[in-house]
Amino acid sequence: MPGGGKNKTGGLATAKTGRKLGARDGFLAGAPVFIGYFSAAVAFGVLARAGGISLRESFLFSALVFAGASQFMALNLLQAQIAAVEIILATLLVNSRHLVMSAALAARLPEKRSWLILPAAFGVTDETFAVAATREQSFGPVFLLSLGVTAYSGWVGGTVTGYLLGTTLPPALQNSMGIALYAMFAAILIPEFKKTRHALFLATGAGILHTVLTWGGFFSPGWNLIAAMVLSAALGACFFKEKGGVKERCPI
């Protein structure tokens, strides 16, 4: 678009707020997730190989399941000779959190249906959810799909890379990578505190609740996370109401 430089935002003519996010935005938003996933998946590839899993199966784990925490968990449980049915059940419990995250994304999607939601849904992870849900602009399945594809290629690529040459990486570097995804979560969350005062209370509350549940050993680790996330959001929805909103009863 020639002559776009007159735009006051200083960027490209397309960089207006209120614009719908598209495929290119998804790839750009996915870039940091790609980096974080690649390094985390290298660790998965290394551990899978050490656990006696074949290259083909390690690839299929990442390519078909695409869920970091539960894949690491499955490796541990396989080592402990736990039955497949139990591992699958544990996976369902851990990954039920995506039900809530997908619901939060679904509330923002346009009414118009598209088959692209089928592959896009496969790409909903903690990280892609966090990246997408904190965007102010509106988006559809195309944005989610390109975001998911970018993250996915990092995860699958990292798995194969880690399997093939992971043991040659220096341990200090491997250990340093553990911080990458947490740093990304923090980098997504912190700027939200400038946008709404609710964000700080909600995030801190959920963190404290999660800590209490974890230390108390209330549920399995997966359910502690879900309970912390859901309970604090529900409490928040009771306390933080829109001004001038209709009176309603709090369900909890």
Add this chain to the structure above:
Amino acid sequence: MPNLILIAGMAFVTYFPRLLPLLVLPGRMLPPFLRRFLSFIPYTALGALIIPGVVEAVPGHPSVSLAGVTVAAVCAWYKGGLILPVAVAVITVFLLLSGWGG
């Protein structure tokens, strides 16, 4: 290949919760409470994903983990973006771990 059955099962139970709300919810009028609840999920999810797990981000080094995530947080507050804070955090942790061994 018992592992292939395991992978297929894990793939199904992981995909299903991701897909269901995206198939069912778009276009429905949700009650205000539920809409507010869902709009708060990103913040509570991030809070619960970070705390308390971050303490063990670098296994066996809670203070190094906290230093790394703090550097990322400060960087994100002032500069924004994701790649820079993540890179700064990884480098910080790498340097601290390298210094640890003497």
